[in-house]
Amino acid sequence: MRRLLRLSFIVLIVLRYGLDELLLSSFRPRPMRLLARLARAGRRLDAPPGVRLREALERLGPIFVKFGQVLSTRRDLLPPDIADELTRLQDRVPPFPAEQALRLVERAYGRPVDRVFARFEREPVASASIAQVHFATLYDGREVAVKVLRPGMLKVIDEDLGLLRTLARWVERLSADARRLKPREVVAEFDKYLHDELDLLREAANAAQLRRNMEDLKLVMVPEMVWDLCTEQVIVMERMYGVPIGQVQRLADAGVDIPKLARDGVTIFFTQVFRDGFFHADMHPGNIQVSLAPDTFGRYIALDFGIIGTLTEVDKDYLAQNFVAFFRRDYKRVAELHVESGWVPRHTRIDELESAIRACCEPHFDRPLKDISLGQVLMRLFQASRRFNVEIQPQLVLLQKTLLNIEGLGRQLDPELDLWSTARPFLERWMDEQVGWRALINELRDEAPRYAKLLPEMPRLLHQALLHRAERPLEGEMQVLVHELRRTNRMLQALIYGGLGFVLGIVAAKFAAYLPIF
Structure with missing residues (x-):
């Protein structure tokens, strides 16, 4: 029943903002275009299509706002005016109550907030579709920012994603041109983004990696994570000014x-x-x-x-x-x-x-x-x-x-x-x-440990191969030995010439690629 009510609300928003007309008008078959004109009749749809789409997503809630933000990055799939309008979607949404944030923090740590933080600001400083941020102070005096995941997000996201998948299948069935836009793949990509963002521990790990990478550049600062207080629902990081x-x-x-x-x-x-x-x-x-x-x-x-x-x-x-x-x-x-x-x-x-x-x-x-x-x-x-x-x-x-x-x-x-x-x-x-040449040197350096381990083993491996061949009941031991020596000599020559040619080929390719380009 809840899913049916949600679907009914989505349909009402689609009709109110004329998204049905927007969808049908993009189809090539003449009956579809005629149906789009009939859908437009009796409704005032003066705003441009991109504006109507953005406003509809805002009315549908945080998950659809996030979907619009992700969709705005797929400029290979959208007309320019709609893509530009979707980039205007703001990530600022109404915060959830401070009491809920406190309960989530206490549940994450298994103890009262005042035993974790010396001070915890109830008023959030930032609120987004996935989480919101509160400032706090640890007992050792460090000032930190506490990011708390919105309550019930996983259930809401899974329900709305199920509806989006259903809508994507309908769109693909209605139009061959719509299939080129790959709506199901876009929804799958959105699914991945959302579930990655729902794991705040993954975000903390991303920040730590970026902090290490940028440490020697001295141009950008990344907050340090307080790992003892980082969980999937709550992360704590250095407060930045x-x-x-x-x-x-x-x-x-x-x-x-x-x-x-x-x-x-x-x-x-x-x-x-x-x-x-x-x-x-x-x-x-x-x-x-x-x-x-x-x-x-x-x-x-x-x-x-x-x-x-x-x-x-x-x-x-x-x-x-x-x-x-x-x-x-x-x-x-x-x-x-x-x-x-x-x-x-x-x-x-x-x-x-x-x-x-x-x-x-x-x-x-x-x-x-x-x-x-x-x-x-x-x-x-x-x-x-x-x-x-x-x-x-x-x-x-x-x-x-x-x-x-x-x-x-x-x-x-x-x-x-x-x-x-x-x-x-x-x-x-x-x-x-x-x-360039530096790339060649780096590649040889990276492969050196493998060669260093393999080359000393070559005589033993060749000796074992000769013994294995010599144990075969052939015409005579001497003939077998002469045959294997000749065969081994040919193999060594081929290996040497082949390896030399391979190295020269790499050098030639690197030299050709390193020609002046500016």
């Missing part, structure tokens, strides 16, 4: 070098992505502050680590090859990489994909950030991707989303910032590590 990065005038009045702050943001982003393959994937202004303390003046402060992106060595190598091709403006190679990686069907014509990529990227080289929009570039690339049925990888979608966040921060801080010129020194070092 900073000014929200969106308050640019306040930062400038305090003496912060705003252009340097913008450049530091680019450096932090590229370091996390290309050096570590582990990056903060929710870097909107609400999660970024700037320290004004004397010993850490001007450093970024990162908050909220529920969404973290990761890149494998294969991903990084693929990106490295794409960067080489892009900076050489070798769009044919970019198109070939898309086909080789399986992103587009094998039958795709390379020349057509090359032409589409050139049209997207060529007008934007050598221009300052104030004159270009990476969002527009990505949007055109996504439009081209729909034409060629490009399969966008989830981890790279997160990377694209974070790149859009960085662009927004750069525009806000320093409209004169040239993103590519700022990133060039870092990219040159990174490319050297990925495909």
Whole structure:
């Protein structure tokens, strides 16, 4: 009955905001378009479709707001106006009562709050769709932030996800064009994000890893976790003091070098992505502050680590090859990489994909950030991707989303910032590590322990092989020995020549890839 009531409420919201008309009008068959016009009759739907969708998600509650936020990152699936509107969804929702927060904390620790904290502020300082944050003080004097998971979230999420899966199946059955949008896969991706965020212990581990990675950079601060007080429902971390990065005038009045702050943001982003393959994937202004303390003046402060992106060595190598091709403006190679990686069907014509990529990227080289929009570039690339049925990888979608966040921060801080010129020194070092001589040396160094263990065993292994062959009842011991010696000699020659050729091939490939690209 409860699920039926929830479904009825969703249907009412869909009808009130005209989402049924929005869905039907996107279908190609003429009967569907006619049905959309009939659905619109008798209702005032003056607001643009994206606005109506955003307002409907806000009315449906925190889970649908979070779904809209995740959906806004899939610009490869949405029209530009709807994607832009969904990015306006705010993560600020009404807090749950302080009494509930206190009960959840006591349940997590199995003892009263006043035995855990010397002081616990009942009024939350931040409230989101998944959790809310309270400030507190430990008995040893440390000031901390306590993040508490919203009560009953798992049950509500599972119920709403079940409804979303049902809706996704209906959409796929109604339209072949809707199947290309992969609604069930989008819901599955949303399911993963939500359940990852529901485990606050996972978020604490993400923060700890990011803190270790960024420790030597001295540009960004990550709060330290109080592990003795971290559970799946409640985590406790160091309290950070900073000014929200969106308050640019306040930062400038305090003496912060705003252009340097913008450049530091680019450096932090590229370091996390290309050096570590582990990056903060929710870097909107609400999660970024700037320290004004004397010993850490001007450093970024990162908050909220529920969404973290990761890149494998294969991903990084693929990106490295794409960067080489892009900076050489070798769009044919970019198109070939898309086909080789399986992103587009094998039958795709390379020349057509090359032409589409050139049209997207060529007008934007050598221009300052104030004159270009990476969002527009990505949007055109996504439009081209729909034409060629490009399969966008989830981890790279997160990377694209974070790149859009960085662009927004750069525009806000320093409209004169040239993103590519700022990133060039870092990219040159990174490319050297990925495909240059340094990469060859690093690979040989990584493989050295295996070779060091294998090479001393080679004589014994060869001797055992000879004895095993010699024990066979053949024509005669001498003939067997001569035969095995000749065969072993040929094997050793093939091994030596083959290994030499392999090493020379690697050297040649690395040398070719390391040709100047800027």
